[in-house]
Amino acid sequence: MSTYFAGLLADIGILTLGALSVYIILSTGQLSLGNAGFMGIGAYSASWLTVEAGVPMTLAVVIAAAVSGVVGVIVGFPALRLKGIYLAMATLGFGEMVRSFFLNFGPTGGAAGYHGMQIISVGYIWAWTGGLVVLVMVLERSRLWLGLRAVHDDETAAELIGLDAVALKVGAFGFGAAMAGISGALFAHHHLYIEPSNFGFQHSIELVLAVILGGSTIAPGSIFGAGLLILLPEYLRFLADWRLAAFGTLLIVILIVRRQGILDRQLYRLIGFGRAS
Amino acid sequence: MTGETLLSLDRATKRFGGITALDGLSFNVTQGEIVGVIGPNGAGKTTLFNVITGAYTLTSGTISYRGQSIGGLRPHRIAGMGIARTFQNIRLFASMTVWEHLLVAQPRGNGWSHLLPAAMGDKAARRRAEEVLTFFGLEDLRNRDAATLPYGLQRRVEMARALTAGPRLLLLDEPVAGMNADEAEELKSLLVALRDQMGLTILLIEHDMSFVMTLCEYLFVLDFGSKIGEGTPTVVRRDPKVLSAYLGDDE
Numbered sequence: 445m446s447t448y449f450a451g452l453l454a455d456i457g458i459l460t461l462g463a464l465s466v467y468i469i470l471s472t473g474q475l476s477l478g479n480a481g482f483m484g485i486g487a488y489s490a491s492w493l494t495v496e497a498g499v500p501m502t503l504a505v506v507i508a509a510a511v512s513g514v515v516g517v518i519v520g521f522p523a524l525r526l527k528g529i530y531l532a533m534a535t536l537g538f539g540e541m542v543r544s545f546f547l548n549f550g551p552t553g554g555a556a557g558y559h560g561m562q563i564i565s566v567g568y569i570w571a572w573t574g575g576l577v578v579l580v581m582v583l584e585r586s587r588l589w590l591g592l593r594a595v596h597d598d599e600t601a602a603e604l605i606g607l608d609a610v611a612l613k614v615g616a617f618g619f620g621a622a623m624a625g626i627s628g629a630l631f632a633h634h635h636l637y638i639e640p641s642n643f644g645f646q647h648s649i650e651l652v653l654a655v656i657l658g659g660s661t662i663a664p665g666s667i668f669g670a671g672l673l674i675l676l677p678e679y680l681r682f683l684a685d686w687r688l689a690a691f692g693t694l695l696i697v698i699l700i701v702r703r704q705g706i707l708d709r710q711l712y713r714l715i716g717f718g719r720a721s
Numbered sequence: 722m723t724g725e726t727l728l729s730l731d732r733a734t735k736r737f738g739g740i741t742a743l744d745g746l747s748f749n750v751t752q753g754e755i756v757g758v759i760g761p762n763g764a765g766k767t768t769l770f771n772v773i774t775g776a777y778t779l780t781s782g783t784i785s786y787r788g789q790s791i792g793g794l795r796p797h798r799i800a801g802m803g804i805a806r807t808f809q810n811i812r813l814f815a816s817m818t819v820w821e822h823l824l825v826a827q828p829r830g831n832g833w834s835h836l837l838p839a840a841m842g843d844k845a846a847r848r849r850a851e852e853v854l855t856f857f858g859l860e861d862l863r864n865r866d867a868a869t870l871p872y873g874l875q876r877r878v879e880m881a882r883a884l885t886a887g888p889r890l891l892l893l894d895e896p897v898a899g900m901n902a903d904e905a906e907e908l909k910s911l912l913v914a915l916r917d918q919m920g921l922t923i924l925l926i927e928h929d930m931s932f933v934m935t936l937c938e939y940l941f942v943l944d945f946g947s948k949i950g951e952g953t954p955t956v957v958r959r960d961p962k963v964l965s966a967y968l969g970d971d972e
Contacts, residue, residue: 582837582838583836585838585839585840586835586836586837586838586839586842586843587824587825587827587829587835587839587843587846588835588836590817590821590824590825590839591825593814593816593817593821593825594814594817594825596816597814597815597816597817598812598813598814598815600776600812601808601812601813601814602814603776603795603796603797603800604774604775604776604796604797604800604806605800605805605806605825605826605882605883605886606796606797606800606801606805606826606828606886607797607825607826608795608797609797610795661816709816
């Protein structure tokens with residue numbers, strides 16, 4: 445495997461987890477535009493742990509996930525009061541807050557960035573990605589996840605039939621944030637150098653884009669979307685300077701033709717994967 | 722079992738700004754009865770359901786269920802105590818099949834089984850869903866998206882969903898709206914069976930007078946948020962106050 449291709453594969457794995465983090469939160473109907481912030485928290489905490497504290501990589505990833513997850517739960521509570529674009533704006537603000545925090549935070553290098561991490565292999569990245577995608581796909585078929593979807597479809601009705609919408613929404617925020625934290629931890633140990641601008645709102649948008657493109661109603665949509673987002677610009681290289689414009693056009697076309705994203709439950713059932721739960 | 726008071730409201734009042742939707746309403750619902758709430762539009766019937774289920778909090782007064790005050794509890798808690806409901810305008814989950822509707826409303830159960838794929842773990846939940854599916858004759862429709870079904874069937878799915886939670890008290894908000902005479906008749910025997918076989922207490926809001934008069938054992942009549950009459954259908958039918966406020970003077 446060429447290093448070029450290995451690099452793309454690693455990027456897909458990392459982006460998949462980031463997309464999955466958006467997907468999980470979106471499953472309860474909450475759109476977060478701040479997930480790159482959770483990624484940043486995971487990236488910086490994992491890097492600090494491996495470089496400064498000598499913590500083994502896997503343990504560092506787990507701790508980073510926990511830290512991001514806790515921050516996610518904290519953000520999840522005020523998020524309950526907001527819906528739609530208001531929530532999107534508030535989470536975007538959160539992401540920028542995290543970015544500027546690391547910009548000014550001396551111990552992790554501030555604007556100069558942070559480095560010193562040991563590189564991880566593509567296989568290691570995909571062990572996490574594969575494992576977590578399977579985990580979410582299993583959870584997706586559970587009654588717990590039906591509860592998330594119920595909150596997504598009709599929150600009031602969900603509460604009135606006995607579902608604790610607050611716990612489900614905050615829990616989804618925490619779980620999604622932990623997932624983003626893992627993505628960030630892997631990102632940092634793949635690129636070996638991180639700076640606050642890696643985790644700005646453009647990256648949050650990219651995560652959302654991957655989900656919307658790949659399919660926002662099922663977990664495999666995240667892998668698919670991440671793959672498209674990484675590979676399409678590569679395959680459009682023959683267009684030279686026009687490739688990003690072509691990429692944008694393609695995105696718009698796909699979204700017009702399939703608003704729910706390329707993969708969805710119907711298609712999934714059709715190819716025989718998703719038996720009714 | 723029967724004869725005990727299951728639900729009781731004491732001077733329940735709900736105001737929205739300057740509007741008083743419920744005005745010092747007091748009544749008791751006896752366990753095992755099928756009770757109707759009637760009254761003209763805007764009488765406060767749906768508000769009544771919303772305060773019982775916790776969607777709204779009372780401005781003053783109390784609601785108790787099985788002797789326990791439930792005022793101020795969050796809706797999911799109240800549902801968990803055994804009060805289930807349907808909605809005036811059907812509220813099904815747009816992304817779910819009939820079968821999924823029957824799984825989602827069930828209590829979590831023991832341990833972590835609700836985290837496993839529903840097709841593998843959660844045997845008890847599946848058994849319960851299967852029972853309710855059969856009871857409502859929805860077996861053939863289990864994999865259909867519930868929101869694409871005809872209106873009458875959607876009502877049935879909604880009722881089935883409410884039942885899977887294992888309630889003692891079922892609140893039905895205009896269950897026969899949009900149904901033809903045959904469907905209404907079918908629903909009537911279904912409700913009687915629910916009460917007889919499962920011991921449910923049913924409180925229903927309905928405008929269809931013949932339906933209410935022939936099904937319910939007891940009626941409450943509301944107007945402007947207050948109770949203006951109560952009793953068996955025969956009593957209510959003759960109550961001059963009720964007649965003038967609701968049925969019209971001519972009858």
